[in-house]
Amino acid sequence: MHYNDFRTLGFTTLQNGLIAYYSQLNISDAELILIIQLEAFSQRGDNFPADEKLAANTNLSPAEVTGLLQKLIDQKYLTIDQITDSQGRIGNRYNLNPLYLKLDDYLAKNVNRRSEPTAATNEAAEIDNSPQTQLARQFEIEFGRYLSPLERQEIASWLNEDHYQPEIIKLALREAVLAQAYSLKYVDRVLLNWQRHNLKTSAEVEKFLQRNR
Structure with a gap:
């Protein structure tokens, strides 16, 4: 099979600033992999994937995924928000906005100043x-x-x-x-x-x- 055969799987958009400076935010490689997975699921419409689903796409175990998610929450990079769908059902979603706000702040204070x-x-x-x-x-x-x-x-x-x-x-x-x-x-x-x-x-x-x- 060729590259084009896999294009139907879609693409995931990820901010280049995160790729370049995640280590400066004390985000580990494993945490970055998990963030990428959260983005991939979210961009496909799944805003609260189970730990088992996240683990299945990585080399992490479900228990390791659970621990890394908690660490991201403790670092205030990730929140779990309660949402209500169009039919009035209450559910949850992972929210990475706090991470991107902190990344924006880091870039503004460090990258621009160095330039x-x-x-x-x-x-x-x-x-x-x-x-x-x-x-x-x-x-x-x-x-x-x-x-x-x-x-x-x-x-x-x-x-x-x-x-x-x-x-x-x-x-x-x-x-x-x-x-x-x-x-x-x-x-x-x-x-x-x-x-x-x-x-x-x-x-x-x-x-x-x-x-x-």
Whole structure:
């Protein structure tokens, strides 16, 4: 059989920042494998796979899976949320959003800072320190690819024409990543929605998100 014969199994989207920096978050290789499995099941519509199902896709035993899940919960990287389906039945789901929020925080505090130029008086350094360039770099980190010239122009338009604050754009990017929608179109829709709600500061956006989670 060839590669194309297995394409019907589908693909799993995983954030490149997690692959590159999971060890910096004190996540072990085994925990990363389990996170990948949780993502794979979730993206196929199974938000609360049994430990036995997770173990069957790894070299881990069900008991080891149970222990690793508990460790991720203790580290506040994973939560178990209660949900109600369309028929009113109550169930559970695994939620990895806390992990991605902590990853975002790590990238913002460490990766971007290491990339900032040190010669602040140099013209090139000033350009590199512009909000537009910093935002473009953040998008490239989260999307795991370089932005096209048109995409960079879109970011410039958000700043210079729409007058969105950089922190607002970063929050919209975070929402896109949490939704696994790696496109500027999705970010733009988020920004327009916040604009319709007259949200102008990051604090207002955070309050809005907390009310609507």
